[in-house]
Amino acid sequence: xxxxxxxxxxVFLKQVKDIFKNKTILVQFVMFPMLVIIMxxxxxxxxxxxxxxxxxxxxxxxxxxPLISMAAILAEEKEECTLKMLLMSDVKPAEYLLGTGSCxxxxxxxxxxxxxxxxxxxxxxxxxxxxxxxxGAAASLLVGAAIxxxxxxxxxxxxxxxxxxxxxxxxxxxxxFNETIARIAKITYSEQISVLIGGLGQSGAGAENVIIILxxxxxxxxxxxxxxxxxxxx
Amino acid sequence: xxxxxxIELTDIxxxxxxxxxxxxxxxxxxxxxxxxxLGPSGAxxxxxxxxxxxxxxxxxxxxxxxxxxxxxxTGAMYRRIGMMMDIPGLYGRLNCYDNLKLYARLYDIxxxxxxxxxxxxxLSDARRCPVEKLSKxxxxxxxxxxxxxxxxxxxxxxxxxSGLDPAATRRIHELILxxxxxxxxxxxxxxxxxxxEKLCRHIALLYDGNVxxxxxxxxxCRRYDHKRKLKIRLYDGRCLExxxxxxxxxxxxxYLKQELLETIxxxxxxxxxxxxxxxxxxxx
Ligand SMILES: Nc1ncnc2c1ncn2[C@@H]1O[C@H](COP(=O)(O)OP(=O)(O)OP(=O)(O)O)[C@@H](O)[C@H]1O
Ligand SMILES: [Mg+2]
Numbered sequence: 001x002x003x004x005x006x007x008x009x010x011v012f013l014k015q016v017k018d019i020f021k022n023k024t025i026l027v028q029f030v031m032f033p034m035l036v037i038i039m040x041x042x043x044x045x046x047x048x049x050x051x052x053x054x055x056x057x058x059x060x061x062x063x064x065x066p067l068i069s070m071a072a073i074l075a076e077e078k079e080e081c082t083l084k085m086l087l088m089s090d091v092k093p094a095e096y097l098l099g100t101g102s103c104x105x106x107x108x109x110x111x112x113x114x115x116x117x118x119x120x121x122x123x124x125x126x127x128x129x130x131x132x133x134x135x136g137a138a139a140s141l142l143v144g145a146a147i148x149x150x151x152x153x154x155x156x157x158x159x160x161x162x163x164x165x166x167x168x169x170x171x172x173x174x175x176x177f178n179e180t181i182a183r184i185a186k187i188t189y190s191e192q193i194s195v196l197i198g199g200l201g202q203s204g205a206g207a208e209n210v211i212i213i214l215x216x217x218x219x220x221x222x223x224x225x226x227x228x229x230x231x232x233x234x
Numbered sequence: 235x236x237x238x239x240x241i242e243l244t245d246i247x248x249x250x251x252x253x254x255x256x257x258x259x260x261x262x263x264x265x266x267x268x269x270x271x272l273g274p275s276g277a278x279x280x281x282x283x284x285x286x287x288x289x290x291x292x293x294x295x296x297x298x299x300x301x302x303x304x305x306x307x308t309g310a311m312y313r314r315i316g317m318m319m320d321i322p323g324l325y326g327r328l329n330c331y332d333n334l335k336l337y338a339r340l341y342d343i344x345x346x347x348x349x350x351x352x353x354x355x356x357l358s359d360a361r362r363c364p365v366e367k368l369s370k371x372x373x374x375x376x377x378x379x380x381x382x383x384x385x386x387x388x389x390x391x392x393x394x395x396s397g398l399d400p401a402a403t404r405r406i407h408e409l410i411l412x413x414x415x416x417x418x419x420x421x422x423x424x425x426x427x428x429x430x431e432k433l434c435r436h437i438a439l440l441y442d443g444n445v446x447x448x449x450x451x452x453x454x455c456r457r458y459d460h461k462r463k464l465k466i467r468l469y470d471g472r473c474l475e476x477x478x479x480x481x482x483x484x485x486x487x488x489y490l491k492q493e494l495l496e497t498i499x500x501x502x503x504x505x506x507x508x509x510x511x512x513x514x515x516x517x518x
Contacts, residue, residue: 006340006342007340008340010336010339010340011336011338012337013339014325014328014332017328017332018327021327021328021364023328080321080323080326081319081321081322081323082323082324082325084289084323085317085323086340087311088287088289088312088315088317089313089337089340089341090309090310090312090313090340091309091340092309119452206303214305216488
C-alpha cells in the first residue's frame with residue numbers, strides 16, 4: 001500500500017485547526033500542564049519529594065489526554081460522516097490515522113515539554129523524559145484509536161473511554177500507596193512510565209520496563225486491529 | 235455495458251432486516267445527462283445513491299458505475315466523483331473556507347478554486363463563518379461547493395435544493411447546468427417536480443420500491459394526457475375544452491378573429507399530476 005504524504009499532511013493540518021477550536025479536547029492538553037505549574041509553585045510541604053507533582057501528573061496526563069482525545073475525535077468523525085467523506089476522497093484509513101495520530105501526539109508532546117521544564121530536567125534527562133512520555137503517549141493513542149474505532153458515536157466513546165482511562169491514569173497513583181495494587185499495576189504501561197520518570201537521573205531504563213511498555217503498545221495495536229476488522233472506519 | 239451508459243443498475247434489491255426498500259430496480263443513466271430520481275420521502279432515493287456510489291452493497295443485483303462494480307471502486311475513481319449526500323459531512327467547528335481547504339489540499343487544487351466555488355454557491359460572504367452556525371440550506375450549498383470543486387465527471391446530488399429560497403435555488407440550477415455543459419453526468423434526487431422538468435433529460439419515479447415511470451419529463455406528461463384536448467380561456471371569462479379536431483381549429487380561429495382568446499393550453503398534465511395518478515399520493 002502506497003501512502004500519500006499529501007493526504008497525511010492535509011488531515012494533520014485540518015486536525016491542528018480543529019483542536020484549537022474544540023474546547024473539550026483542548027482542555028485535555030492544557031489542564032494538566034497548567035495544574036502542574038500551579039501546584040509546583042504553590043504547594044510546598046515538609047518531606048515532599050522534589051517535583052512530586054511533575055511525577056504524579058505526568059503519568060496521569062499521558063494516560064488520559066491522548067486516549068480520550070483520539071477516541072473522541074474518531075468517534076465524532078464517524079458520527080458526523082466527515083470520515084466517510086474523507087475515505088471517499090481517496091484518503092486511506094492508514095493515512096487518516098497517521099495524520100490525526102501525529103497531530104494528537106504533537107499536542108501531547110507540547111504539554112510534555114511543559115512538564116519537562118517545570119520538572120527542571122536538563123540536557124540528556126530532558127530528552128529521556130520526553131522519550132518516556134512519547135512511548136506512553138503512543139500506547140494511550142492506540143488504546144484511544146481502538147475505542148474510537150469500536151464506537152458508533154461520541155456517547156459510546158465516552159462511556160467506553162472513561163473507565164479505561166481511569167484504570168491507566170490512576171493505577172500508578174494507587175500503587176504508590178498499596179503493595180498489592182503495585183504488583184498488578186506493574187503490567188500496565190502507565191505504571192512503567194511512572195517508574196521510569198521516578199527513576200530518571202538515578203537508574204536507567206531496565207530491560208523489564210522497556211519490554212512491558214513495548215508489550216503494552218503491541219497489545220493496544222492488537223486491540224485497534226481487532227476493532228478495525230470488526231467495525232472499520234466507514 | 236453500453237459505452238454511452240455511465241451507470242447501469244440491474245435488478246437491484248435492497249433489504250433492511252425484513253423490510254424491502256428497493257424491489258428490483260433496473261435503470262441506465264447515459265453519460266453527460268442530468269438524471270433525476272423522484273419519489274416521496276422514504277422511497278429509497280438516498281439508498282439508491284449509496285448503492286451506486288459503493289457505500290452500500292445491495293442485497294441483490296448489480297450496480298456498474300463507469301463500467302466498474304460500484305463496491306469495487308478505487309480511490310482514483312472516487313477522485314473523479316463529486317458527492318453531496320443528505321448528511322453533508324462537514325466539520326462543524328471549522329469555517330467554510332477551511333472545510334474546502336482540506337479538500338483542496340487532498341486534491342491538490344489551487345487556492346483560487348476555493349473562492350471560485352464559494353462564489354458560485356453564494357457563500358463568499360460567509361466563508362469565515364463556522365459551519366455549525368450556518369443554516370441547513372447553507373450547509374447544503376457548501377457541500378455542493380465541495381462536490382464540484384475537483385471538477386468531477388460524475389456528480390451525485392441528494393436533494394440539492396431542499397430548503398433553499400427561489401433565488402438560491404436558481405443559482406444552484408445554473409451551477410448544475412454549467413456542470414453538465416462541461417460534460418459532467420449528474421444524478422440528482424428531488425421532491426421538486428418543477429426542478430426535475432426544468433433540469434433533467436430523463437427522470438425515474440420511484441415508488442414503493444419500484445420504478446413506476448421512466449422517461450423524458452415532457453414525454454411522460456404527454457403519455458398521461460388522457461383527454462388530448464385544448465383548454466382555452468376567453469376574455470369574457472368563459473373557459474372551454476375543445477377536442478383536437480377540425481371543429482376546434484375553426485372555433486379557435488373564430489375566437490382569434492373576434493379578439494376573444496386570452497390563453498390556450500393543451501390538457502397534458504404536469505409531473506405532479508402524473509405522480510398523483512400513479513401513486514394516489516402527493517409528493518412530499
Ligand atoms: N441503514 C438502514 N437501516 C434500516 N433502514 C434503513 C437504512 N437506511 C434507510 N433505511 C430505510 O429505507 C427507506 C428509504 O430510505 P431513504 O433514506 O433511501 O429514503 P429517501 O427516498 O432518500 O427519503 P427522503 O426523501 O426523506 O430523503 C426508509 O424507510 C428508511 O427507514
Ligand atoms: Mg434521502
